[in-house]
Amino acid sequence: MKRRSILAGPYILWIIGFTVIPLFFLVKYALTDRNGLFTLENIFAMFEPVHLKALVFSTEVAVLCTAICIVLSYPLVLSLKRLGLDKQSFSLYMLILPMWINFILRLLAWQMILSNNGILNYFLTSIGLRPLAIANSRTAIMIGIVYDYLPYMVLAIYNAVAEINEDIIEAARDLGAGGFLVFFRIILPLSVPGLLSGIVMVFVPSMTSFVTANILGGGKEQLIGNVIEEEFMTTMNWNLGSGLSLILMVFVLISMTFTARNESYEKESKIW
Amino acid sequence: MVDRLKNRLCRCYIFLIMLFLYAPILVLFASSFNDSKSRVSWGGFTFRWYAGVFSSRSIMKALYTTLALALLSALIATVIGVVGAIGITAMRQRNYQIVMAFTNIPMLNADIVTGITLMLWFVRFIPLGFMSVLLAHITFNIPYVILSVIPKLQQMNISMYEAARDLGANSVYAFFKIVLPQLFSGILSGFFMAFTISMDDFVVTYFTKGAGVNTLSTMIYGEMKKGIKPELYALSTLIFALVFIILLIVNRIGGKEEEGRTIRGRIGAGGNDSVREPD
Numbered sequence: 400m401k402r403r404s405i406l407a408g409p410y411i412l413w414i415i416g417f418t419v420i421p422l423f424f425l426v427k428y429a430l431t432d433r434n435g436l437f438t439l440e441n442i443f444a445m446f447e448p449v450h451l452k453a454l455v456f457s458t459e460v461a462v463l464c465t466a467i468c469i470v471l472s473y474p475l476v477l478s479l480k481r482l483g484l485d486k487q488s489f490s491l492y493m494l495i496l497p498m499w500i501n502f503i504l505r506l507l508a509w510q511m512i513l514s515n516n517g518i519l520n521y522f523l524t525s526i527g528l529r530p531l532a533i534a535n536s537r538t539a540i541m542i543g544i545v546y547d548y549l550p551y552m553v554l555a556i557y558n559a560v561a562e563i564n565e566d567i568i569e570a571a572r573d574l575g576a577g578g579f580l581v582f583f584r585i586i587l588p589l590s591v592p593g594l595l596s597g598i599v600m601v602f603v604p605s606m607t608s609f610v611t612a613n614i615l616g617g618g619k620e621q622l623i624g625n626v627i628e629e630e631f632m633t634t635m636n637w638n639l640g641s642g643l644s645l646i647l648m649v650f651v652l653i654s655m656t657f658t659a660r661n662e663s664y665e666k667e668s669k670i671w
Numbered sequence: 672m673v674d675r676l677k678n679r680l681c682r683c684y685i686f687l688i689m690l691f692l693y694a695p696i697l698v699l700f701a702s703s704f705n706d707s708k709s710r711v712s713w714g715g716f717t718f719r720w721y722a723g724v725f726s727s728r729s730i731m732k733a734l735y736t737t738l739a740l741a742l743l744s745a746l747i748a749t750v751i752g753v754v755g756a757i758g759i760t761a762m763r764q765r766n767y768q769i770v771m772a773f774t775n776i777p778m779l780n781a782d783i784v785t786g787i788t789l790m791l792w793f794v795r796f797i798p799l800g801f802m803s804v805l806l807a808h809i810t811f812n813i814p815y816v817i818l819s820v821i822p823k824l825q826q827m828n829i830s831m832y833e834a835a836r837d838l839g840a841n842s843v844y845a846f847f848k849i850v851l852p853q854l855f856s857g858i859l860s861g862f863f864m865a866f867t868i869s870m871d872d873f874v875v876t877y878f879t880k881g882a883g884v885n886t887l888s889t890m891i892y893g894e895m896k897k898g899i900k901p902e903l904y905a906l907s908t909l910i911f912a913l914v915f916i917i918l919l920i921v922n923r924i925g926g927k928e929e930e931g932r933t934i935r936g937r938i939g940a941g942g943n944d945s946v947r948e949p950d
Contacts, residue, residue, distance in 0.1 A: 407758025407770065409751050410813065414773045417810040421788035422776075428791055475688050478681035492918045497692050499914045500699065500907050502871060503891045507899060508695030511702075518698065546691065599779065607781030610873060614895070624783050631787060631878070640787065648784045655779060 425648075428641035441642025450626060450643060454650070457623040460537070461606035464544045468552040468601050469594065471545075476557045477586070491557070494550050506543055506614045513539050513615070535617030543611040551600040559593020560586060599655055606651055623647055696911065703904035720905035727902050729890065734906065736801070737870060737886040744808035745865040751809070752816025753858055757850070759817075760824045774818070777811045785811060786878030799881025807879040808869045815868065816861035823857035 432438045444450060484490040497505065512518045513534050520530035533539050563586060571581050587594075609624030616622075627647065630640030703721070707714025724730060759770045777785055789810065793803040827850070835845040851858075873888035880889060891903060 403761035404758050404766075406754050407762065410755025410758065410817075411770065413751060413755075413810070413813065414770070417789065417792075417806065418773060418776050421792040424791040424795075425784070425788045471688065474684055478684050481681050482678065482685075484685075489918075489922050492922065493689065494692070496911075496915065496918065497696055498867070498871060500696055500911050501887055501891060503873060503888055503895075504699060504899075504903065504907050505695045507891075507895070508698040508702075511698055512694060546695070549688075549692070603779065603781055607783050609783065610892070624781075627783060627787070631790075637791070641791065644784050644787050648780060651781060652779065 425641050425645055428638050429645040430642075432638055433636075441639050442646060444639055444642055445646045450623070453621045453623045453626045454647075456620065457606050460541060460544065460622065461602050464541055464548070464605045465552075465598055465602045467541070467545050468549050469556075469597070471549060472552045472556045472597070473582075473587075475553055476560050477582075479557070480560065491554070494553055498550065502547060503610060503614070505546070506611060509539075509543055509546065510534075510614055513542065535615070535619055537616075537620055539615040540612050540620060540622075543615040544605045544608060547608070547611060548601040548604060552597040555593045555597030555600060556590055557593075559590035562593075563589045603651055603655065607647060699904050700908055702901065703908045705901070720901040721909070723900075723902040724906045724909070727900070729885075730887075730900070730902055730906060733885045733887045733890040736884060737888075740801075740805060740808055740876075740886060741866045741869040744805055744812050744869045745862050747805075748809045748812035748865050749816050749858060749862045752813045752861060753820055753854065755813070756817045756820040756824055760821060774814045778814050778818075782811075782872075782874035783878075786875040789875070790878045793879060799879060800884050803879045803881065804876050804884060804886075807875050808872065811872075811875060812865035812869060815864045816858070819861035819864065820854055820857040823854045827853045 429441050430437060430439070432440065445454065479490055510517075514520075515530070515532065515534050517534070519533075524530050533542075567589075568581055568585055571585055576584070607622075607624045609622060609628045612620060612622045612625050623643070627640050627643050630636050630643065701713075704716050704718070705713055706717035706719070759767055762770065786807070789803075789807045790799070793799060793806070797803055831853075832845055832849045835849050836842065840848065871888070872886075873892065876886050877889055877892065880886075885893070887903075887906075891899060894900065894903075
């Protein structure tokens, strides 16, 4: 039995070679300056107003987008359940199908929809409403992020709700509980594991994305991801970029620790 | 009466969400038939972008790179992941937990951090190019394989393997005859998940690719400023149509199987579990 664990060898080597050592280099770059001397400057750089502003903005966007995804997902999952569509894997496929179109192309399509003389405004003016100015704004970035990650949240919550024993819900109904009570006392508490994994799957990428803000924010609004990307690709200050990445990583990991023990990642495979 | 109203409300809501999810895709469809290079105005109907897809060398090359990367990285990740999963489930509880914590790192870490750490490491020993992107993709693919195989391993009945060994099968034969078939659905879902994630990746590729190599994602990103080639809209429409057709077929086959499973589940009083089994 124990001999079998030798089989993990190649994988463990892979972890060391491509997860542990690269992280070590991130720390090394973060703690040195261009000449290789030890410094904490790159770490403290996060507290400079420009960077701090980007971090706060990213956190705001991530929290809001995650909340919006949760609020949109529960009614969807419950609607599917009510109509019996949740039993058909086809309706789930329809949720993940858009992911097969390159996500940058999808964001560019949103750009076409939201731009000042774009499709949305064309539609609004043709029905006699005033055009909206959401192009290159925070709203546009948030629409993009919610769009990108909503399916993850829906699937996570869907899996959790599907696990709930139907008898419990029926029992509650029989005992006189109304829709709201059933939701807040049964469905919501029992779907917490899925909700948590959904939060991780949405919060982390929305906190750290830079492409969405680049395309839909028009470069005016900078998320922390944009700052880091610039340090690496434009300014070429890898030490500063590493310092900021390290802080970002720690920040994200700390805010996610409450779900770290959660095993619900394993349930993700259910979508296939 | 109230029930019917509620049902209608549910339908409306589902429709609205689907509209939100598919709006940009409809726009891309329309653009792929639009005979004007400008992205905002309609210049008439055309098929020429579709014809252009296959004659554009840069698009074909990027498509080839994307597919090769996805296929190779998913295959290698599946082999390492399956063997690794079998190994780590045999470990002692504490070691198992340590390895699983490390398995979660690429999944919990932001793409940008994964991309950057790998780039910082790769520049020390290999030129950035196809190879470095492949290594990076394998790295973020393995956890998905591991996490979809481990539940199957835990459900598996190990006595069957031991019985086969007792009856004289050597370990390799017993592995292929007994273990592999039981893990197959997990391996398959891990492989497809890895393939999909690799196809759709932009961030990690962007940081680890260096000059000269382009996947579809990085090519589109690079072209963004000067304007996207409309051929790319046509290509993505084709890919979407292909996947949609495959899903329809799979659904036909899978749907029938699921029916069978549901019935079996009811008879065996297996309840939810047997019905929920993914394919």
